[in-house]
Amino acid sequence: MKPQQSNESSHSTRRRFLKSTGALAVGLSLTNRSLAGTKAETLAVFGGPKAVTHPQADADRWPLYGPEEERAVIEVLRKPTYAPNQELEKDWKAYFKVPYVKACCNGTSALASMFFALKLPPGSEIMVPSHTFFATIVPMRLFGLVPVFVDINPRTLNFDVEDARKRLTKNTKAVLPVHWLGLPCEMDHICDFAREKGLIVLEDAAHAHGASLKGRYMGTWGVMSIFSFQQTKPLPAIEGGMGVYQTREYFERATTFGHYDLPKTFPEDSAYRKYEGTGLGLKFRMHPLAAALARVQLKNLEKRNTEGAAQVRSLNDQILDLPGLYEQAPRADMKRLYYAHNMLFLDEAKAGFSRAALVKALRAEGVQATAYNYRLQHKCALYTEAEWWHHKPEIPDLPGSEQANRTGVGLPYFTSAVPELVEQYVKAFRKVWAHREEVARL
Numbered sequence: 001m002k003p004q005q006s007n008e009s010s011h012s013t014r015r016r017f018l019k020s021t022g023a024l025a026v027g028l029s030l031t032n033r034s035l036a037g038t039k040a041e042t043l044a045v046f047g048g049p050k051a052v053t054h055p056q057a058d059a060d061r062w063p064l065y066g067p068e069e070e071r072a073v074i075e076v077l078r079k080p081t082y083a084p085n086q087e088l089e090k091d092w093k094a095y096f097k098v099p100y101v102k103a104c105c106n107g108t109s110a111l112a113s114m115f116f117a118l119k120l121p122p123g124s125e126i127m128v129p130s131h132t133f134f135a136t137i138v139p140m141r142l143f144g145l146v147p148v149f150v151d152i153n154p155r156t157l158n159f160d161v162e163d164a165r166k167r168l169t170k171n172t173k174a175v176l177p178v179h180w181l182g183l184p185c186e187m188d189h190i191c192d193f194a195r196e197k198g199l200i201v202l203e204d205a206a207h208a209h210g211a212s213l214k215g216r217y218m219g220t221w222g223v224m225s226i227f228s229f230q231q232t233k234p235l236p237a238i239e240g241g242m243g244v245y246q247t248r249e250y251f252e253r254a255t256t257f258g259h260y261d262l263p264k265t266f267p268e269d270s271a272y273r274k275y276e277g278t279g280l281g282l283k284f285r286m287h288p289l290a291a292a293l294a295r296v297q298l299k300n301l302e303k304r305n306t307e308g309a310a311q312v313r314s315l316n317d318q319i320l321d322l323p324g325l326y327e328q329a330p331r332a333d334m335k336r337l338y339y340a341h342n343m344l345f346l347d348e349a350k351a352g353f354s355r356a357a358l359v360k361a362l363r364a365e366g367v368q369a370t371a372y373n374y375r376l377q378h379k380c381a382l383y384t385e386a387e388w389w390h391h392k393p394e395i396p397d398l399p400g401s402e403q404a405n406r407t408g409v410g411l412p413y414f415t416s417a418v419p420e421l422v423e424q425y426v427k428a429f430r431k432v433w434a435h436r437e438e439v440a441r442l
Contacts, residue, residue, distance in 0.1 A: 365431060
């Protein structure tokens with residue numbers, strides 16, 4: 001992304017530079033001293049003792065269901081009803097302060113409904129990151145829509161507005177950012193860009209239940225958005241999804257597409273009321289057992305997100321002074337949550353060793369580290385075959401996405417308090433950095 005313009009004088013800039021470089025020197029000195037104690041220990045990859053010995057089996061267990069979820073499910077089993085669906089929708093509208101929502105059987109069906117609700121002419125294009133799950137993109141083709149693949153910022157894994165500017169075409173009608181692993185996209189900048197270019201703003205908030213920017217929840221910035229309740233998601237109901245709509249037109253059109261029984265509930269002047277009993281061909285109703293689970297999970301969402309973020313901070317704040325190690329960090333005005341991974345990035349030049357060597361050394365120490373490499377959609381066969389699309393998507397070079405896949409290091413997202421395990425992870429990281437020259441030879 002382009003750096004922001006600065007109006008600082010050369011004097012103030014120089015003072016800031018000297019101050020920051022002085023702080024960096026102090027930081028490196030402290031880092032060197034803190035690593036001294038681990039220098040004497042032989043790396044596990046070379047036969048030394050493992051740094052991590054604490055049991056890890058339940059540290060990242062998910063979902064975390066308890067007695068309240070069990071009671072909610074049993075109640076539906078004893079008295080089968082679809083009432084939990086309507087109750088979840090009511091709760092969701094109140095929590096996120098949005099006018100219209102519709103529960104769906106999963107996030108993918110909510111996405112399909114959203115694309116149908118757009119009512120765009122065939123050949124219309126939607127800007128979307130390639131670094132996302134297939135469901136963000138593939139349902140577009142059912143309505144003659146075509147993706148324009150946009151790069152990501154490799155340090156956030158989120159939509160790069162400056163790259164989007166370069167890829168805008170005469171057919172581009174909408175933008176669809178994805179809040180990856182619970183980190184909010186810069187929706188203020190995305191909305192400014194969309195207003196400037198006359199584009200519709202959509203959101204894929206499947207990872208971002210309760211994340212916010214400037215006090216405003218993800219999923220409320222666009223005219224439509226979706227959430228997923230699949231069992232690995234921040235709000236898990238085993239399966240399920242939610243569509244969020246800012247206008248009655250979008251809500252009624254999206255709902256009619258996948259809910260044959262609901263047009264009769266629309267006002268008399270609705271253009272979609274006449275489709276009562278048929279809908280428009282699909283059935284996307286959420287299972288009431290899933291809705292019952294989601295209602296309970298929603299009640300404790302903020303507490304769960306806060307505790308999860310604190311868990312990540314308890315580890316990351318103790319290792320991010322290591323040279324070349326970075327995290328997927330939010331802006332100061334963002335409130336993020338975590339999902340699936342604690343994502344780190346390695347600058348190999350600054351660290352002095354490769355990502356492959358780091359992962360090998362960490363895993364030998366007992367750290368459950370992986371070389372993060374996410375399937376990029378624009379490299380999948382589907383997008384190269386004309387028969388599936390109104391017109392074939394352009395297959396671009398996306399250097400940010402490639403960099404993310406070269407530098408990402410995934411750690412477990414600890415979902416419960418495991419202070420001893422965290423300390424052992426910290427020890428393992430510092431032990432590896434204390435032996436940088438040896439690690440470089442792996």
